[in-house]
Amino acid sequence: MRGLAGFAAFVLAATACRHPEHAVTLDLIEAFPATDSAGPTTQIRAGDRRAADNFLEGWSPPERGEDGQFIAWSNAPRASISFDAGPRPLETTVVLDCVVGEPSHVPAVFARLNGRPVGRFRLSPGAEQIRVALRAEQQVAGRNVLDLFVPGGHVSAERGEIPRHFGVRSLRFESEAARSPAAHVEGDRLVLTPGTTVTYFLRLPPDARLAFESGERTADRLRVAVQADERPERLAGTTRREPGHLTADLGPEAGAVARLALSTDGTELALVRPRIEGRSVRPAAAAPRPTARASNVVLYVADTLRADRLGCFGYGRPTSPRLDAFARESIVFETAMAQASWTRPSTASILTGRYPAEHGARSLMSALRADLPTMATILAEAGYDTAAFVTNLNVAPRFGFDRGFAEYHYLEERDDRETVYVSAAELNAAAFPWLDARSDRPFFLYLHATDTHAPYRPPPGYAERFLPPDIHPTIGPRTPVLTLLERPTLATADNIALLGALYDGEVALLDEAFGALLDRLRAHGLDRSTLVVFVADHGEEFHDHGGFDHGRTLYQELVRVPLLMRLPGGAGARRVRALARQIDVLPTILAVLGLEPPKDLPGSTLLEAAVPAADETMMETQLGHPALVGVVAGRWKAVWGEARPGAERVELYDLVADPAERWNLASDRPVVVGYARQTAARLRRTRAPQEAAPDTTVIDPETERRLRALGYVDADAR
Numbered sequence: 001m002r003g004l005a006g007f008a009a010f011v012l013a014a015t016a017c018r019h020p021e022h023a024v025t026l027d028l029i030e031a032f033p034a035t036d037s038a039g040p041t042t043q044i045r046a047g048d049r050r051a052a053d054n055f056l057e058g059w060s061p062p063e064r065g066e067d068g069q070f071i072a073w074s075n076a077p078r079a080s081i082s083f084d085a086g087p088r089p090l091e092t093t094v095v096l097d098c099v100v101g102e103p104s105h106v107p108a109v110f111a112r113l114n115g116r117p118v119g120r121f122r123l124s125p126g127a128e129q130i131r132v133a134l135r136a137e138q139q140v141a142g143r144n145v146l147d148l149f150v151p152g153g154h155v156s157a158e159r160g161e162i163p164r165h166f167g168v169r170s171l172r173f174e175s176e177a178a179r180s181p182a183a184h185v186e187g188d189r190l191v192l193t194p195g196t197t198v199t200y201f202l203r204l205p206p207d208a209r210l211a212f213e214s215g216e217r218t219a220d221r222l223r224v225a226v227q228a229d230e231r232p233e234r235l236a237g238t239t240r241r242e243p244g245h246l247t248a249d250l251g252p253e254a255g256a257v258a259r260l261a262l263s264t265d266g267t268e269l270a271l272v273r274p275r276i277e278g279r280s281v282r283p284a285a286a287a288p289r290p291t292a293r294a295s296n297v298v299l300y301v302a303d304t305l306r307a308d309r310l311g312c313f314g315y316g317r318p319t320s321p322r323l324d325a326f327a328r329e330s331i332v333f334e335t336a337m338a339q340a341s342w343t344r345p346s347t348a349s350i351l352t353g354r355y356p357a358e359h360g361a362r363s364l365m366s367a368l369r370a371d372l373p374t375m376a377t378i379l380a381e382a383g384y385d386t387a388a389f390v391t392n393l394n395v396a397p398r399f400g401f402d403r404g405f406a407e408y409h410y411l412e413e414r415d416d417r418e419t420v421y422v423s424a425a426e427l428n429a430a431a432f433p434w435l436d437a438r439s440d441r442p443f444f445l446y447l448h449a450t451d452t453h454a455p456y457r458p459p460p461g462y463a464e465r466f467l468p469p470d471i472h473p474t475i476g477p478r479t480p481v482l483t484l485l486e487r488p489t490l491a492t493a494d495n496i497a498l499l500g501a502l503y504d505g506e507v508a509l510l511d512e513a514f515g516a517l518l519d520r521l522r523a524h525g526l527d528r529s530t531l532v533v534f535v536a537d538h539g540e541e542f543h544d545h546g547g548f549d550h551g552r553t554l555y556q557e558l559v560r561v562p563l564l565m566r567l568p569g570g571a572g573a574r575r576v577r578a579l580a581r582q583i584d585v586l587p588t589i590l591a592v593l594g595l596e597p598p599k600d601l602p603g604s605t606l607l608e609a610a611v612p613a614a615d616e617t618m619m620e621t622q623l624g625h626p627a628l629v630g631v632v633a634g635r636w637k638a639v640w641g642e643a644r645p646g647a648e649r650v651e652l653y654d655l656v657a658d659p660a661e662r663w664n665l666a667s668d669r670p671v672v673v674g675y676a677r678q679t680a681a682r683l684r685r686t687r688a689p690q691e692a693a694p695d696t697t698v699i700d701p702e703t704e705r706r707l708r709a710l711g712y713v714d715a716d717a718r
Contacts, residue, residue: 040083056082058148083171194267199262229672258671297445301446326518340621370400388405411430424512435524452503617632
């Protein structure tokens with residue numbers, strides 16, 4: 001499913017209905033799995049395609065055991081599993097089918113439900129069952145989190161691998177009390193059972209109506225409640241359009257986010273082919289797709305580069321003259337969003353066109369799934385010469401980023417180097433001989449420059465260009481950024497101004513090196529046949545929301561990134577305000593090359609005039625605690641923590657009225673929050689892999705030490 005554009009966005013691609021002026025905008029059968037209406041959880045199995053919804057933090061990707069069953073191994077001191085208790089929790093016993101994998105370490109497992117202790121269990125080697133009794137009052141309606149604390153179930157510094165001490169194959173939920181039948185889907189029928197309500201969140205199309213087929217008495221027995229954002233709930237009357245076909249007018253609030261609740265009068269009721277219909281609105285004429293075809297591709301990933309620190313994105317200081325000139329020849333995406341706020345998952349999304357939940361490189365312990373095609377594997381199969389020159393440990397070969405590249409050069413960090421990272425100029429020096437040796441074969445060159453990553457150590461004279469006058473910082477230019485995290489009193493305006501000037505100096509240094517690369521392409525005449533894509537993996541915080549560094553929040557300073565694409569000869573240069581995503585980069589590059597992308601990619605071709613631009617995306621980070629998930633849908637952005645429902649903090653921002661994200665509207669706009677949650681659930685379920693990912697956990701003690709030295713710390717290590 002490609003080009004998704006909001007929860008009410010043409011899920012069935014404007015399929016015509018009986019009245020030609022209306023089109024289907026949401027199929028309620030397709031959307032049902034993303035609702036919270038399917039009733040309480042009865043079973044979770046590690047190998048199921050939906051298991052990623054339940055296995056939260058602290059688990060390795062499921063792997064198949066010797067008996068053919070999938071096992072998720074704990075790889076952190078706390079491993080969390082979520083389940084749904086339904087609207088009215090009952091006394092329940094959770095039966096965990098577990099495996100103790102190493103006889104030398106027999107763990108005691110401590111269980112907590114929503115942060116409160118519910119049991120301690122001593123296990124023996126081999127297969128085991130844990131039975132956790134949960135009283136009704138210990139649970140909350142809807143989502144609950146069961147935390148399993150496994151001493152020793154984390155990274156072993158001695159062996160350099162994830163010990164397989166404790167794994168879970170499945171969970172079964174038993175209750176003596178009879179549960180009411182849950183609402184469910186049977187083929188093309190949505191079955192509403194007594195006492196249940198099925199709730200959808202959507203954006204209302206013009207002339208929105210609920211349409212379905214059913215029996216004679218359905219109109220009398222169905223209750224349709226609709227609540228548009230900031231408006232009271234109202235009942236929508238059901239009318240018979242013609243024999244067997246019924247509709248309910250959902251109101252005049254076209255474009256509004258709304259909650260639609262369907263329930264019955266106490267008897268079971270089935271709605272056949274339920275759907276939301278709306279009047280078709282022709283999208284505004286899009287710019288024609290450029291006809292220029294590229295033979296070669298240069299992908300330049302700038303690590304830790306904020307979009308708002310470039311002149312072409314409105315910055316007032318002259319940090320980026322070469323990039324600004326490049327932008328005038330390029331398609332500039334003014335609202336490009338990262339899929340994560342740190343390097344490994346975001347870069348993996350660029351190279352695979354997939355969200356982190358699917359590509360697997362989500363945590364410090366995880367690598368790219370080995371079974372997914374990447375930009376390099378696709379282009380290598382198409383006959384391209386492929387090479388990469390990278391400077392960040394997070395994209396080192398050990399994490400799977402070298403697949404498909406004939407040459408992959410990781411220029412390592414060094415503690416004794418002033419900048420720690422290799423500079424972009426040195427990166428050029430390593431890559432230029434390869435570029436100079438190109439023959440007539442098409443090529444793909446990936447460069448990953450890390451100048452703008454901390455520590456900010458530009459050469460003398462660079463930071464001074466951007467240092468405001470009359471400031472008196474109490475830190476020096478070599479004070480580590482993490483010091484300001486550890487000592488909040490140092491986060492003064494003058495100290496932040498000093499850090500900003502150092503960072504801007506690094507931006508200027510990166511800009512010069514990127515310009516030198518463009519000059520090299522031009523010197524070889526390659527600018528007329530090469531697609532050049534410039535994108536950042538994520539941004540950086542400078543106390544915008546009280547923090548520094550990256551990877552711990554999902555505010556715009558971290559997830560809004562520069563994205564510029566220069567077609568051969570500068571064809572089609574323009575600025576695009578519509579949302580672009582890192583997952584769109586791969587299908588767009590392939591389209592410019594005239595190659596077909598994998599059919600299951602969630603991203604869109606950004607240059608395709610016939611497809612409406614997507615206006616929703618997801619992002620995440622697992623480096624902070626709790627792990628965060630964010631959704632942007634239209635003008636709205638919601639962010640929430642995924643663990644511990646009782647302590648969950650939800651943030652909601654109107655990015656049009658409040659682009660700096662200063663006013664959290666979550667408590668005032670519950671309908672929009674529900675819409676964001678259901679959008680996230682739909683995207684997560686839509687993109688779930690058909691089978692469990694192969695084990696992607698690869699780390700050793702030295703890699704872990706180096707990541708920590710660079711400021712990367714997993715949430716569970718805090």
